[in-house]
Amino acid sequence: MGKIIAVANQKGGVGKTTTSINLAASLAAIRHRVLLIDLDPQGNTTMGCGVDKKALSLSAYEVLAGQAAAREAIIPLADIGLDLLPGNSDLTAAQVELMQRKNRERVLAETLASCRSEYQFVIIDCPPSLNILTLNALVAADSVLIPMQCEYYALEGLSDLMDTLRNIRETVNPELRIEGLLRTMHDTRSRLAAEVSEQLVEHFSDQVLRTVIPRNIRLAEAPSHGLPVMKYDKSSKGALAYLALAGEIVRRNQKSQTAA
Numbered sequence: 001m002g003k004i005i006a007v008a009n010q011k012g013g014v015g016k017t018t019t020s021i022n023l024a025a026s027l028a029a030i031r032h033r034v035l036l037i038d039l040d041p042q043g044n045t046t047m048g049c050g051v052d053k054k055a056l057s058l059s060a061y062e063v064l065a066g067q068a069a070a071r072e073a074i075i076p077l078a079d080i081g082l083d084l085l086p087g088n089s090d091l092t093a094a095q096v097e098l099m100q101r102k103n104r105e106r107v108l109a110e111t112l113a114s115c116r117s118e119y120q121f122v123i124i125d126c127p128p129s130l131n132i133l134t135l136n137a138l139v140a141a142d143s144v145l146i147p148m149q150c151e152y153y154a155l156e157g158l159s160d161l162m163d164t165l166r167n168i169r170e171t172v173n174p175e176l177r178i179e180g181l182l183r184t185m186h187d188t189r190s191r192l193a194a195e196v197s198e199q200l201v202e203h204f205s206d207q208v209l210r211t212v213i214p215r216n217i218r219l220a221e222a223p224s225h226g227l228p229v230m231k232y233d234k235s236s237k238g239a240l241a242y243l244a245l246a247g248e249i250v251r252r253n254q255k256s257q258t259a260a
Ligand SMILES: Nc1ncnc2c1ncn2[C@@H]1O[C@H](COP(=O)(O)OP(=O)(O)O)[C@@H](O)[C@H]1O
Pocket: 011, 012, 013, 014, 015, 016, 017, 018, 019, 044, 128, 184, 185, 186, 213, 214, 215, 216, 217, 219, 220, 221, 238
């Protein structure tokens, strides 16, 4: 059964999309069957995989609106080695339609039930807010991966997110775990980043992933070529970091399975 990981943080620009694309591509590169879902109306994950968000015949919107099965809207991307459920600005309309549905927070979970067994990992890129789309991702998910930048206000935003996750656990998804806090865009020369990073480990101990994603220009360039970084520059620091992250996540999951 595929493990579903939602990549979420209500803050924009923290590296959710970069992490979704590159974690998914790295898991695929180490021979896992992966489905990547773009749940952000901005469609950056879709474009970053080289798929034109304006030319989609079916997308996550039709799936959430009950007009298509997930399987029909999924695009196999042989070059990257994964499957993509693409998204675009139509997802804005999905938010409105979902609000009128019964069990509106479970629609994604129900649609994924039929296809998740085909994958080992399902990675969901969430929009930068705690809206009904993000709620659907957090209800469908087994765990949430939280990318964050080690800057002054990071910890403050994080406690809001932790409250929300607690709330979700107490109501709609008791099984939701925290996959980990991921430090992104890390600048090794910044004292502030080092301090915040230290505080993070103090507060959250082993919920903080060991892998740290450095600030790396290749990671910012790759989407404009429609490629994950490992296909764009596989020896870049960014590519190596996301490969290490994939390895860490696979190992953590093997451990928790043997512990269970
Ligand atoms: N590690 C990194 N190094 C350099 N640039 C990065 C890195 N991670 C993300 N970026 C860039 O920062 C911006 C925001 O990242 P993105 O992944 O789109 O964040 P989010 O999805 O949380 O809004 C993008 O332009 C992206 O290319």
